[in-house]
Amino acid sequence: MSLVHHSISIHFVITLIKAAKRKGLDYExxxxxxxxxxxxxTNSQLRITPNQFSKLMRELWIMGDDDFLGLAKQKCRHGVFTLMAKQAANCPNLESIFRHMCHFYNLITDSIRLDFKLEGDLAYLSMKVIDPGLDPDFSLHEFLMLVWHRFPSWLIGQHLPLKAILLTYEQPKHVGEYRLMYPCPASFAQDSNTLIFEARHLKMPVVQTSNALRSYLRRSPIDWFTRQAYYQxxxxxxxxxxxxxxxxxxxSMDDIAKQFHVTTRTLRRKLNDEGTRFQTLKDNVRRDTAIHYLSQPNVPIAQIARELGFSEPAAFTRAFKLWTGVSPKIYRASPKR
Structure with a gap:
């Protein structure tokens, strides 16, 4: 069974469903x-799989015919990103990709304004949302800033290192999710939404083929939500x-320390210096693995318990309730019409 070992906060589902309700869409x-x-x-502790979130976003795109998810001044018809992407794939390098994205979106929509500039050794890609009040939870801000980084990175075939991301809103309660989203420090309450990176990367060539792009677009947006977490x-x-x-x-930590050729004490200190603990990391991996198994209705809960090393389903249920606030059975409850 293939697993993606991270999960996504239910917060993002809640915000998108709120937007769907405001637009009168069939959120059920x-x-x-x-x-x-x-x-x-109803439970802000819950987490879901990247695949579930991707399906939700794809259906919202289609149902609302809006790549901006009903969170902007005007619709951006579903398919506009595809058109931009096909043109960007013909760009020679990273700099031309960013300049193309800015020109394209500034031409076709009044909902956002993109700006690209060079200052010394740094490059800046900035976005202004024209009516931010329509995005009260900043979901569109978060999503578009993620896409402006991940799609160009995919085109050049490697992760583009960021120096920083600046965001116009106050630090959100779900800021812990940002390690899954942006590979750099985030600063809030800034004058602009901006990606900052070293200008030397701008000459990186586009390496993806048109066939690869077609496959990428068929999968979208799943590739944007399945990148590895940006840990230290x-x-x-x-x-x-x-x-x-x-x-x-x-x-155990002893097992891992031995594999890393360090003492357990040294490994514990290194993790403490990076602001985490071994047991927390282990519980998070077990939790996310459980969530991925539970998203597949044909896998019995008893089997999931065994896969995760629990002696009995009841022990797994207790652990899962501790991790998420609900039982595996409730979590898996099938949506009904």
Whole structure:
């Protein structure tokens, strides 16, 4: 069974469903198509799979015929991004991609304004949302800033390192999700929404083919939500080890320290310096693995418990309720019409 070892906060589902309701869309059908249920929206602790969130966003794009998810001054008809992407794939390098994106969106919509500039050794891609009051939870801000980074990175075939991201709104309660979204420090309450990176990267050539782009667009937006979390060095190494462990439940810090050729004390100190703990990382991997199994209705809960190393389903249920606030059975409850 193929797993993606991270999950997404239900916060983003809640904000998109609020937008769908404001637009009069059938939000129950949206949830059903994403294999989600309305009960989930009442518990802010819950997390879902990238696949579930991608299905929800894709259905919202189609149902509302709006790439801006009903959160902007005017619709951006579904398919506009595809048109921009096909043109961007013919650009020679990263700089021309950013300039093309700015010219394209500034030409076709009055909902956002994109600006690209160079100052010394740094490059800046900035976005202004013309009517931010229509995006009260800043979901469109977050999503578009993510896309402006990840799509160009895909075109050049490698992750574009960011120096910083600036955002115009106050730090949100779900700021912990930003390690999954942006590979850099985030600063809030700034004058603009801006990606900052070293100008030397701008000559990186476009390497993706038209065939690859067609496949990428068919999958979208799943690739934007399945990138690895942007952890610091030792945290990333520990998470990767846990994700690939065949006996996750039995893996200890001693085991990992031995594989890293350091003492357990040194590993603990390194993790503390990066602001995390081994048990927290292990619980998060087990939680996210459980969520991915539970998103597949044909996998029995008893089997999931065994896969995660629990002696009995009841022990798994207790742990899952501690992680998410609900039982596996309630989490998996099928959406009904």
């Amino acid at each position: 059908l949206l949830l059903q198509k994403a294999n989600l249920n309305p009960h989930m929206l 060095v030792f945290t990333q190494r520990v998470v990767s080890y846990l994700e690939n462990s065949e006996q996750l439940a039995l893996t």
